[in-house]
Amino acid sequence: MTENIHLSGAAQSAPTFRVSDVSAAQVLRAIRFRGAASRSELAEVTGLSKATVARAVTSLGELGVIHRQPGATSQGATGRPGEVLELDPAGPVAVAVHIGLKDSVVAICDMRCRVLTARGVPTPSDPRDSVDLLSAEAFRLLDGFRGRPLAAGGVATAARVSPTGLVEHDLLGWHGVPLGELFGETLGVPFSVAPQVEAMAAAELLVGHERHSGSTLLVYGREYIGAALVIDGNVHQPSAGPADLRHLPFGEVPNLDDRGRGLIDTVSDHGLLRAARAAGLGVSSVTALDELAAKDGGGASTETARAILRDRALALGRVVGTASALFRPDTVVLSGQAFTDHPRYLPDVLAGTREIPLAGREPSLRVSTAGRRVQEQAAMAVALDRLTADPERALAEVASGCAA
Template sequence: MTDQTPLPTSAPTFRVSDVSAAQVLRAIRFRGPVSRSEVADVTGLSKATVARAVTTLQDLGAVRPQPGRMSQGATGRPGAMLELDPAGPVAIAVHIGLKNSVVAVCDLSCRVLAAREIPTESSPGDAVDTLSAEAFRLLDGFRGRRLAAGGVATAARVTGGGCVDHDLLGWAGTPLGELFTETIGVPFSVAPHVEAMAAAELLVGHERHSGTTLLVYGREYIGSALAIDGVVHQPSAGPADLRYLPFGKVPHLDDRGEGLIDTVSDHGLVRAARKHGLTAESVSALGELAAGEGGESGEARAILRDRALALGRVVGTVSAVLRPDTVVLAGQAFTDHPKYLPDVLAGSREVAVAGRAPALRVSTAGRRIQEQAAMAVALDRLCADPEAVLSVGARPGGEESRQKSSPKSGFAA
């Protein structure tokens, strides 16, 4: 193994790539096992270009011929059917949340192979050290596979070089990308997590993407992101700020006049439960109470219904401005309480929209949306230009990188 300096941190592209090797890799991921001829047909690339890309991807350990299976073409010798190499490269995906964080190992099949959730440290240096240590422990299960890249998704403004300003955690100018790159030994990208969730829809949703999709996320943070024709919009000024959008009357919530997130986020719901004398110290406990019988259950249901209506009104307001073709609802505020989705829809319809209203659906990621968002950041460069990433600066995940047990970032909080 060569001792190479990791590539510098970079911002994710969050787009369906038009690089030839990336198009071939995406076709194999969605359709494999697949023949070279079919890859050429679906990508529109010439057979010669596909052949060159396949050779490169095989040499880099990303794809392989499926053992014992050949394609039956109309003429000539049968060719090998192509699939992703199950021993191919892996990436480290990190989601840093307000209370809990997730670290995961994923691969080019866009699967989370292993994951661990741990409490979020208040100090950014401690958070990086703790999450990196968990990453090395997870990598022990994948010895021999190349650790090629990493990514971090979090509810923060991301500036140049992977630095973040995280208002909820009180982090300012924290160089997360640099810290993880130095500690784990591969290049890390960093992105706002709602934009990363929209990128995850591009990554693991349909093979082709056209039109406009609005993703709205709800949990401790409320946010939105927009994808247009396979490209996630990444505003240079930072993610869209929905904190002070109007959300109507919510008599069962605790609206202190401090905005949307303060009122309808998870901590806002727990505060509303206390205001009404309910014994629910978490939103999951509130949901269990709402599923029961009696007076407290009725009040719990009213709280969850008011939040659903408020979120629906926000969805309707943003949709009226941006006019998306589709709205994707992501986050536990939606996925953990499917009974109240009709109230979300009803709230969205309170906002008048000229013409056709957008189609609404819930993200297929469900409760794993945070993992999926982190994976989208971690795999972004690999999927955008696999040859550029895999031919330079990659390291086996099972050897040299694992020698850095109990890493310390050296960041002074």
């Protein structure tokens, strides 16, 4: 159990997690999704006036975010060639951190919403040790991007986060930990902190599709089971904390070791390995269990491994179905390695969802495009939130040293 840590630094603002309507943000998003474009093309795509686009382009250029594409021109309305603008490959970078129950990852990302490099480490039990270790890894990774300004940072983790950035991480036993301040003091830039499932939903906004309407429910499954709701391009961030699905019923799972301790204990990775050991399977990882299940002619051990994975898929599907019945989204996105690492069991997930009766139209169901990099992309969504929501203000504040 970790006692509260008190710092004298400024309170950390929560990420907005929305598709921004700020002019510079719209211009930046259009270039990111559509590639290099002229001012006229940007005005047409965004619906902004040419004068507004021109002001945003000038500001973003001065801040080092976009520049003229070398050797490229476009035909302007007056017949004169115009500049073609693109994101500057030497532009600002951000540090993205995901803190997991067993393993953590630190990554460097840029304004193109790309993870440039990443490194994983075991999660220390003490929060200060985690910050020290992950900050040291961040400095090592940043050494490969000398000359590119560090503009922001972000942390995603399976925890409740107060409006001032204090982390309540029940699974790690961290309480009242100012993670944003700790990282910010070490790395020297503003750090935001957010619950990981809401951050994963924000990553779908950041890199999934250029435009978003309607409602989307993202369900995450691995060592933690959670959900986040997105409505018309805005991630819902409940003041009481992220939606927790661990107490939902999941039906009978005869091939899993259900000790009456709830969903996470039964269908998480460690729950699968406990069930595999109880069945006499000599596997030490979920990957090995999946490889055993994929064997042709593997005999009884292979059938048992398949039954364990099929039971987890069914249980998760039932939980997804129950959450869908409660939230009634237009779309459901399945995220996390419990779904993405086992595509051959997705039909069982779908079968589980259909065990829960729904009146009216069923939501469309798809797997997150993030795949195995979902933790990195969630952290990236937190790290880039300030920069993509209002790039002019965020970068100007960093440059002047007065960022909140």
